[in-house]
Amino acid sequence: MSSAIGGxxxxxxxxxxxxxxxxxxxxxxxxxxxxxxxxxxxGTxxxxxxGAAAAAPVAAATTTSTGTTDTRTxxxxxxxxxxxxxATSGATGRIDVHHHAMPAEVRAWLVEHGQLPPVGGxxxxxxxxxxxxxxxxxxxxATAVLSAAIxxxxxxxxxxxxxxxxxxxxTIAGVVRGHPTRFGLLAYxxxxxxxxxxxxxxxxxxxxxxxxxxxxxxxxxxxxxxxxLEPVMAELNARGAVALVHPFALPGVTGIAVPAFVAxxxxxxxxxxxxxxxxxxxxxxxxxxxxxxxxxxxxPYQAARLALGRSLGYGTDLATVDRTLRRFFVDTAGPMSxxxxxxxxxxxxxxxxxxxxxxxxxxADTVFAGRDAFLADPVLNPATRRAIARDxxxxxxxxxxxxxxxxxx
Numbered sequence: 357m358s359s360a361i362g363g364x365x366x367x368x369x370x371x372x373x374x375x376x377x378x379x380x381x382x383x384x385x386x387x388x389x390x391x392x393x394x395x396x397x398x399g400t401x402x403x404x405x406x407g408a409a410a411a412a413p414v415a416a417a418t419t420t421s422t423g424t425t426d427t428r429t430x431x432x433x434x435x436x437x438x439x440x441x442x443a444t445s446g447a448t449g450r451i452d453v454h455h456h457a458m459p460a461e462v463r464a465w466l467v468e469h470g471q472l473p474p475v476g477g478x479x480x481x482x483x484x485x486x487x488x489x490x491x492x493x494x495x496x497x498a499t500a501v502l503s504a505a506i507x508x509x510x511x512x513x514x515x516x517x518x519x520x521x522x523x524x525x526x527t528i529a530g531v532v533r534g535h536p537t538r539f540g541l542l543a544y545x546x547x548x549x550x551x552x553x554x555x556x557x558x559x560x561x562x563x564x565x566x567x568x569x570x571x572x573x574x575x576x577x578x579x580x581x582x583x584x585l586e587p588v589m590a591e592l593n594a595r596g597a598v599a600l601v602h603p604f605a606l607p608g609v610t611g612i613a614v615p616a617f618v619a620x621x622x623x624x625x626x627x628x629x630x631x632x633x634x635x636x637x638x639x640x641x642x643x644x645x646x647x648x649x650x651x652x653x654x655x656p657y658q659a660a661r662l663a664l665g666r667s668l669g670y671g672t673d674l675a676t677v678d679r680t681l682r683r684f685f686v687d688t689a690g691p692m693s694x695x696x697x698x699x700x701x702x703x704x705x706x707x708x709x710x711x712x713x714x715x716x717x718x719x720a721d722t723v724f725a726g727r728d729a730f731l732a733d734p735v736l737n738p739a740t741r742r743a744i745a746r747d748x749x750x751x752x753x754x755x756x757x758x759x760x761x762x763x764x765x
Contacts, residue, residue, distance in 0.1 A: 449498025454712025568598030581631030625653030687712030
């Protein structure tokens, strides 16, 4: 698309002239592999749709960390330079708060426990550090806040949940230590028991120096906001945690023709947000900063139903709805642009929208398509685009801002 996305990883376009207006149980191996195939199919479909309207990609010469030159194929109509540690755009490039990683040790664990096939599988099962850095450079992402979104369905016992969480967090933290200005860490918090969750939060902050946490919207049939999670909320509040709420397939729902990632994931996030509001968690634990993935699911658009629902025995008043809406942050990994942007600006506000790509749950070409849609979004002016791309994240994550300012831990 945009020839303006050039030079330093495409970061200039963010602040340059904007476009003109216009109960716990694990799945069987078959179920897990089947879901993986559905997610993989999703990525293919999105890429195909984006490619139908795109020009042919072009090649760009790129200098690697070893000083050699290679050639990369960039997104449609773009020519971008990048390096393996990409210092040149660190002061201006996007900060991606919704960015997944699966180190080899985690993939091996999931294969061993029957949750991934030994060969093949969805995009998220094929992560590598070189590929991640290459995608970031080509997409103009200076820093990615890494996370592992692990559904409770993949760990049917508390012991397995604790084991996988520790493995994922420790291995991803190692990536961050090796590249402290390119990556941040949202540590995954398993909720098999409150004790396991609190122990992992303490490990994440005290030992791994995490920048925040990732919480799945549900664990078994228990959603965020449930009273059983009060010890977990208290620990997160004491840490002043940033918590990304991430969805999965709705619990207890039989598969239908519409894949879960298309609609059910958004409903999963919405259920969690609703319960956090109705049960007063945001008020009791005001130091937790919440990010709702994928543009907030449906919550920003249907929040008024909480007031309507009061007459039916579940909900809250409109004043609470309005106040709590602006307690949440959301990310752009919907993708947001162009269809959701006007509603999110009105309901959430430009200062609470964060850039997110959803790599590597989606492949690189889908990341580039989302970037292009964000840069072409007719509702965003240059100042708002830059705030979403970078400045809002710097304000929300002071630990990341400090590393970027000093160039080290």
